[in-house]
Amino acid sequence: GENVEQHPSTLSVQEGDSAVIKCTYSDSASNYFPWYKQELGKRPQLIIDIRSNVGEKKDQRIAVTLNKTAKHFSLHITETQPEDSAVYFCAASRYGGSQGNLIFGKGTKLSVKP
Amino acid sequence: GAVVSQHPSWVICKSGTSVKIECRSLDFQATTMFWYRQFPKQSLMLMATSNEGSKATYEQGVEKDKFLINHASLTLSTLTVTSAHPEDSSFYICSAREVRRAETQYFGPGTRLLVL
Numbered sequence: 262g263e264n265v266e267q268h269p270s271t272l273s274v275q276e277g278d279s280a281v282i283k284c285t286y287s288d289s290a291s292n293y294f295p296w297y298k299q300e301l302g303k304r305p306q307l308i309i310d311i312r313s314n315v316g317e318k319k320d321q322r323i324a325v326t327l328n329k330t331a332k333h334f335s336l337h338i339t340e341t342q343p344e345d346s347a348v349y350f351c352a353a354s355r356y357g358g359s360q361g362n363l364i365f366g367k368g369t370k371l372s373v374k375p
Numbered sequence: 376g377a378v379v380s381q382h383p384s385w386v387i388c389k390s391g392t393s394v395k396i397e398c399r400s401l402d403f404q405a406t407t408m409f410w411y412r413q414f415p416k417q418s419l420m421l422m423a424t425s426n427e428g429s430k431a432t433y434e435q436g437v438e439k440d441k442f443l444i445n446h447a448s449l450t451l452s453t454l455t456v457t458s459a460h461p462e463d464s465s466f467y468i469c470s471a472r473e474v475r476r477a478e479t480q481y482f483g484p485g486t487r488l489l490v491l
Binding site for chain 1 (some may be wrong): 379409417418419421424468470474478480481482483484485
């Protein structure tokens, strides 16, 4: 089955700096890769996603890149702000037919220092 | 749009009792709902996948007789923790997949269960 590895487990940056979180996946059939942000005690919120037919996607300060050959994808946050502090989860899914379960990485706790 | 609610938000119960958690998609129809369990400072662990009108598919290691799932309509799925024990204490989160944008999952706010 699919296995998703996420690094680093914790990340501390200064406000205004960039943050990068990396994930690798094992199932080459996975074709959907969302990123979720979870604040303490709250629900995971989808912040960006990418499908396997796209190499990069950007939404304001957030971007995701996908390398299908290497089976890894990354989240890039530019100009970080204190409110970006949260736990970020990557996930992979082999959507199609009866599949579609999200397999999550272990999460990255991002701390943005003012 | 794409709002998912869960009820209750937290519950404390005695060991041996059963607890029912509801997950509702408020403004969309969900063909599939998922139930996750999350321990403190850990990731989301998929427990089961629930399809409307059919039996749930449980992940390996999850007891189907312990965690009863019912998906009676396109907007409601329930998880019943039967004969709860302290080790069942956890944060339970559901998610729903919208028919129109089927790969995206929207999460409920979670239910914190404490079994005494």
